Amino acid sequence: MPELVVTKDINVPGIDSLDVYRQHGGYEALAKALREHQPDDIVEIVKQSGLRGRGGAGFPAGMKWSFLAKNDKPRYLCCNSDESEPGTFKDRMLMEKIPHRLVEGVLITSYACRVKTAFIYIRGELALAAQQVEKAVKEAYDAGLIGQNILGSDFSCDVIVHRGAGAYICGEESALMESLEGRRGYPRLKPPFPAVIGLYGGPTVINNCETLVTVPAIVLNGGEWYASYGTEKSKGTRIYGLSGHVKKPGNYELPLGIPLRELIYDEKYGGGVLGDRQVKAVIPGGSSTFLLSADQLDTPMDYESVAAAGSMLGSGGVIVMHDDTCIVGAVLRANEFYRDESCGKCTPCREGTYWLVEILERLEHGHGKQKDIDLLLDVCDNISGKSFCPLGDAATSLIKSSIRLFRDEYEYHVTHGHCQVGPGAKVHAGAH
Amino acid sequence: MISEHAKQRMRELTQRYPAARSAVLPALYIAQEEEGYITSEGLQAVSEAIGITVDDVESVATFYTMYFHQPPGKKVIKVCNSISCYLRNCDAVLEHLEQRLGIKRGETTPDGNYTLQAVECLASCGTAPVLQVNGEFVENLTIESTDALVDQLDAELKAKKSEARL
Numbered sequence: 001m002p003e004l005v006v007t008k009d010i011n012v013p014g015i016d017s018l019d020v021y022r023q024h025g026g027y028e029a030l031a032k033a034l035r036e037h038q039p040d041d042i043v044e045i046v047k048q049s050g051l052r053g054r055g056g057a058g059f060p061a062g063m064k065w066s067f068l069a070k071n072d073k074p075r076y077l078c079c080n081s082d083e084s085e086p087g088t089f090k091d092r093m094l095m096e097k098i099p100h101r102l103v104e105g106v107l108i109t110s111y112a113c114r115v116k117t118a119f120i121y122i123r124g125e126l127a128l129a130a131q132q133v134e135k136a137v138k139e140a141y142d143a144g145l146i147g148q149n150i151l152g153s154d155f156s157c158d159v160i161v162h163r164g165a166g167a168y169i170c171g172e173e174s175a176l177m178e179s180l181e182g183r184r185g186y187p188r189l190k191p192p193f194p195a196v197i198g199l200y201g202g203p204t205v206i207n208n209c210e211t212l213v214t215v216p217a218i219v220l221n222g223g224e225w226y227a228s229y230g231t232e233k234s235k236g237t238r239i240y241g242l243s244g245h246v247k248k249p250g251n252y253e254l255p256l257g258i259p260l261r262e263l264i265y266d267e268k269y270g271g272g273v274l275g276d277r278q279v280k281a282v283i284p285g286g287s288s289t290f291l292l293s294a295d296q297l298d299t300p301m302d303y304e305s306v307a308a309a310g311s312m313l314g315s316g317g318v319i320v321m322h323d324d325t326c327i328v329g330a331v332l333r334a335n336e337f338y339r340d341e342s343c344g345k346c347t348p349c350r351e352g353t354y355w356l357v358e359i360l361e362r363l364e365h366g367h368g369k370q371k372d373i374d375l376l377l378d379v380c381d382n383i384s385g386k387s388f389c390p391l392g393d394a395a396t397s398l399i400k401s402s403i404r405l406f407r408d409e410y411e412y413h414v415t416h417g418h419c420q421v422g423p424g425a426k427v428h429a430g431a432h
Numbered sequence: 433m434i435s436e437h438a439k440q441r442m443r444e445l446t447q448r449y450p451a452a453r454s455a456v457l458p459a460l461y462i463a464q465e466e467e468g469y470i471t472s473e474g475l476q477a478v479s480e481a482i483g484i485t486v487d488d489v490e491s492v493a494t495f496y497t498m499y500f501h502q503p504p505g506k507k508v509i510k511v512c513n514s515i516s517c518y519l520r521n522c523d524a525v526l527e528h529l530e531q532r533l534g535i536k537r538g539e540t541t542p543d544g545n546y547t548l549q550a551v552e553c554l555a556s557c558g559t560a561p562v563l564q565v566n567g568e569f570v571e572n573l574t575i576e577s578t579d580a581l582v583d584q585l586d587a588e589l590k591a592k593k594s595e596a597r598l
């Protein structure tokens with residue numbers, strides 16, 4: 001078993017309480033940071049570690065921190081705990097089980113970035129996670145770990161837990177800031193990036209929950225230690241969330257670069273495909289990423305290799321589909337999400353996501369025409385690159401990649417009026 | 433009614449943030465706690481606490497799906513129907529609940545006991561299919577466990593009702 005970083009001790013009974021967390025070395029990284037390092041040193045250590053954002057885009061964390069505008073406006077930190085990408089369920093687990101490690105990561109990052117007010121934006125639906133983080137924040141305040149002169153140093157910082165209220169788009173960082181400022185969650189134009197003009201106009205660090213949870217171990221053990229895991233360009237470990245048709249779905253923390261096949265088949269992880277069937281396709285990084293086919297199972301799960309295979313490592317949500325899955329049906333379901341979650345600010349996405357679902361629906365239910373398949377691609381072209389934020393592009397990934405890989409199955413729906421495989425095939429076959 | 437205490441909590445919230453307006457979402461939660469859903473009185477209270485117009489508050493409130501604009505049932509059941517749960521047959525669970533409760537997704541039973549919603553990924557894809565009842569997760573659902581859950585909820589509702597009668 002490779003060493004665990006973010007999920008270390010996560011199943012220790014009571015680790016969600018301050019006492020037990022401290023018995024297991026909790027807040028030692030914070031103490032070390034305040035005692036031994038200047039803020040800029042920590043930015044350097046994190047740069048050296050190679051830690052990249054776990055929210056999806058994989059931007060180097062230390063570099064992002066060093067891009068903070070140097071002016072006299074107050075700086076802010078936002079922890080992005082709005083987890084809602086279908087197939088992703090790691091941040092919720094971290095917050096529920098080991099909330100103090102997040103608080104510690106938030107504090108160290110605030111110190112490194114000279115932030116005095118930090119926010120933890122938690123998705124509204126995740127009530128228990130919010131409760132756990134709120135409790136941890138309170139305990140930390142009471143113990144002098146948050147507030148004025150933390151651990152006797154001259155570093156002071158407040159931490160505010162803020163709950164969302166149901167809107168996927170608020171995970172997009174600029175929409176998150178709008179929401180936190182008390183408005184509808186419409187994305188802002190980027191650039192300027194939050195590092196330059198962010199919350200309340202101040203330079204703002206936004207990082208994913210898992211990214212921040214990784215920080216304490218890096219400060220404690222050093223950048224080189226962390227960089228010794230993973231691959232040349234994708235360093236360290238991350239949580240892979242395995243779901244769909246595997247025997248043992250769940251979150252598995254592993255070094256970057258683990259082969260997809262190992263993740264799915266190893267007894268320690270996925271344990272193989274349900275019913276010992278064959279893999280048909282895999283969505284490697286949350287529903288916003290492109291499908292990989294069964295002959296790409298040897299792809300190492302790091303940022304570069306997954307990109308070279310034509311997709312994205314994204315949020316680490318690996319969704320496995322076996323050979324009895326109707327691709328058109330699955331893609332339809334995934335796309336209903338984007339239709340419902342499009343914020344409506346820009347026309348290509350608002351209208352396009354609606355039409356994509358309409359067309360997919362008629363194909364899936366056997367009323368589609370041959371030309372509908374190309375019409376789907378045409379609508380995709382009118383969305384990608386023409387939408388205001390990446391949600392529009394995200395809505396097209398599965399459609400484009402599934403037509404490329406499984407065009408024959410779309411055509412089968414047109415010629416036969418029902419699914420080729422899955423329950424939709426059997427129902428109709430029986431009716432004939 | 434929005435109590436004086438609730439209004440006070442809303443006003444205090446505005447002090448927590450660098451800008452008062454940031455308290456809109458949490459203040460709306462307080463309004464919803466008080467009356468079960470967002471009423472015009474609730475909007476008014478939030479507007480007064482924050483110092484922005486009622487229309488402005490309403491425009492924010494209608495963007496977010498967790499604010500109810502009609503009274504919800506006593507038990508709000510949210511079944512995830514996104515991709516990972518779909519692959520684990522959440523549709524069967526949802527259809528079963530529709531039959532058992534006698535309502536379609538999006539509806540509330542006439543007795544006001546249950547609201548059934550089909551919702552998007554609940555960040556619990558590894559234990560699919562899943563649902564939430566009043567915010568609490570129930571994971572790895574089967575038809576049997578779903579039935580057992582409704583039995584239990586029925587019993588809770590019944591107990592509450594006889595308690596109220598006493």
Ligand SMILES: NC(=O)C1=CN([C@@H]2O[C@H](COP(=O)(O)OP(=O)(O)OC[C@H]3O[C@@H](n4cnc5c(N)ncnc54)[C@H](O)[C@@H]3O)[C@@H](O)[C@H]2O)C=CC1
Nearest residue numbers: 055056057059064067083084085171193194195314315390
């Ligand atoms: N975790 C989840 O639930 C979800 C994750 N995603 C992921 O989100 C990704 C897209 O996110 P975006 O924030 O739009 O990506 P992005 O590439 O614009 O930015 C990534 C991060 O780097 C920062 N950054 C980039 N260039 C910078 C510069 N020059 N100076 C300072 N900071 C800079 C951004 O502010 C941001 O924090 C997708 O790749 C997708 O995988 C999408 C949906 C949901």
Ligand SMILES: Cc1cc2nc3c(=O)[nH]c(=O)nc-3n(C[C@H](O)[C@H](O)[C@H](O)COP(=O)(O)O)c2cc1C
Nearest residue numbers: 053054055080082083084171172173207208211390
């Ligand atoms: C539509 C959309 C939704 C997003 N949702 C999330 C999210 O739920 N959690 C998250 O951490 N990042 C999400 N992101 C990415 C954020 O915009 C941002 O890149 C990230 O929080 C930066 O943190 P990181 O560098 O630590 O990954 C989303 C992006 C888009 C376009």
Ligand code: SF4
Nearest residue numbers: 343344345346349389
């Ligand atoms: S692309 Fe979609 S989600 Fe993004 S701003 Fe446009 S309408 Fe909103």
Ligand code: FES
Nearest residue numbers: 512517554556557
């Ligand atoms: S898809 Fe149902 S919880 Fe994620």
